[in-house]
Amino acid sequence: MAEQTQTISDRIQQKLDELTRAERQLALSILENYPASGLGPLSSLAKDANVSVPTVARMVQKLGYKGYPDFQAELREELRAKAKDPISKHDTWAESAPSGHLLNRFTDAVIENIRLTLGQIDPEAFDAACAMVANQDSHLFIVGGRITHTLADYLFMHMQVIRPHLTHVDTGSNTWPHYLLNVQKGDVFVIFDIRRYENNTLKLAELAHARGARIVLFTDQWRSPVHHLAEICLSCRIIAPSAWDSSTTILLLVETMISSVQSLNWSGTKQRMEALEDMFDQTKLFRKFT
Structure with missing residues (x-):
């Protein structure tokens, strides 16, 4: 599976201005100990942020997820990506490499990196x-x-x-x-x-x-x-x-x-x-x- 170009942290930061006061409090709590903060039960995350369980459910949906399990699944993917060694990175690209010369593929990846970073x-x-x-x-x-x-x-x-x-x-x-x-x-x-x-x-x-x-x-x-x-x-x-x-x-x-x-x-x-x-x-x- 291709690596995600946008992290949950990015999504939270992009949505901060659209969140309610309680949702913003939750978002900042998640970022404080990111990504480990979102790996526990939904009720524990709500308790740690001092917000209600429905607040967690609403904010997760605002971030684009169907529910808390989908949110957690992507967090786990991020953790796996963080820990990848060079062989794992190579295999990921080898499995999903698009057609075309490596010069073009590498350049496209770098340009996308720059675009997303500056954004x-x-x-x-x-x-x-x-x-x-x-x-x-x-x-x-x-x-x-x-x-x-x-x-x-x-x-x-x-x-x-x-x-x-x-x-x-x-x-x-x-x-x-x-x-x-x-x-x-x-x-x-x-x-x-x-x-x-x-x-x-x-x-x-x-x-x-x-x-x-x-x-x-x-x-x-x-x-x-x-x-x-x-x-x-x-x-x-x-x-x-x-x-x-x-x-x-x-x-x-x-x-x-x-x-x-x-x-x-x-x-x-x-x-x-x-x-x-x-x-x-x-x-x-x-x-x-x-």
């Missing part, structure tokens, strides 16, 4: 995340995982040019707790974590949060457990016809963030760029043709 990203939240990253009064920590370290490397390299006071944290090393010794209240962590979410990344986020750090999270449509700690969560679609997830949409947001932070800090960034170019000239790192 649900809050521009104000994104701008706020960029402002947090640009704030030079706070130390910036950038954290990636086994696969996402390449995205963290990319962001870190650009931020080195744009601003001072930043650190790249390698959670693959057993020395990563050392970095937390210097964390001050108000420091900013940009964390990358997509499905097969990493225990080290979650533990680092918990310890950083406990020390008063603010977290910007880049994650997938199912959302890393770190989202419970994040001040801003940027969820991206990552499904592709491959044994591996696609990072294209995350990279799009990262490059947009780089552009925004560069503009916010342009005066200082320009000086740093000029100094860096002078060092490049002295070291003859790059060829010149003029």
Whole structure:
């Protein structure tokens, strides 16, 4: 069966403005511990949200489900999708792959990922995340995982040019707790974590949060457990016809963030760029043709 491109969380967020006060209270309760909150009996969900059983039934129907069992069935599918390993991902696509060259199929999937991601990203939240990253009064920590370290490397390299006071944290090393010794209240962590979410990344986020750090999270449509700690969560679609997830949409947001932070800090960034170019000239790192 093909993976769902829209999660129940997406549906809830899209419908929030149409819900009654009690239904909104229920929706926010579901999102607070999503997706586990919806896996128990209907009566337990109603009790946890302090609403009536009929309120749960009405909201589930507003989300497009015939009833609570259908709602739960899709939640379970989401949990299975979150836990998929590369072989399972490949088999899913191999079974349902449409005709046509892989270049076209992969491109179509990526374009759909971008369309769906941009459709649900809050521009104000994104701008706020960029402002947090640009704030030079706070130390910036950038954290990636086994696969996402390449995205963290990319962001870190650009931020080195744009601003001072930043650190790249390698959670693959057993020395990563050392970095937390210097964390001050108000420091900013940009964390990358997509499905097969990493225990080290979650533990680092918990310890950083406990020390008063603010977290910007880049994650997938199912959302890393770190989202419970994040001040801003940027969820991206990552499904592709491959044994591996696609990072294209995350990279799009990262490059947009780089552009925004560069503009916010342009005066200082320009000086740093000029100094860096002078060092490049002295070291003859790059060829010149003029």
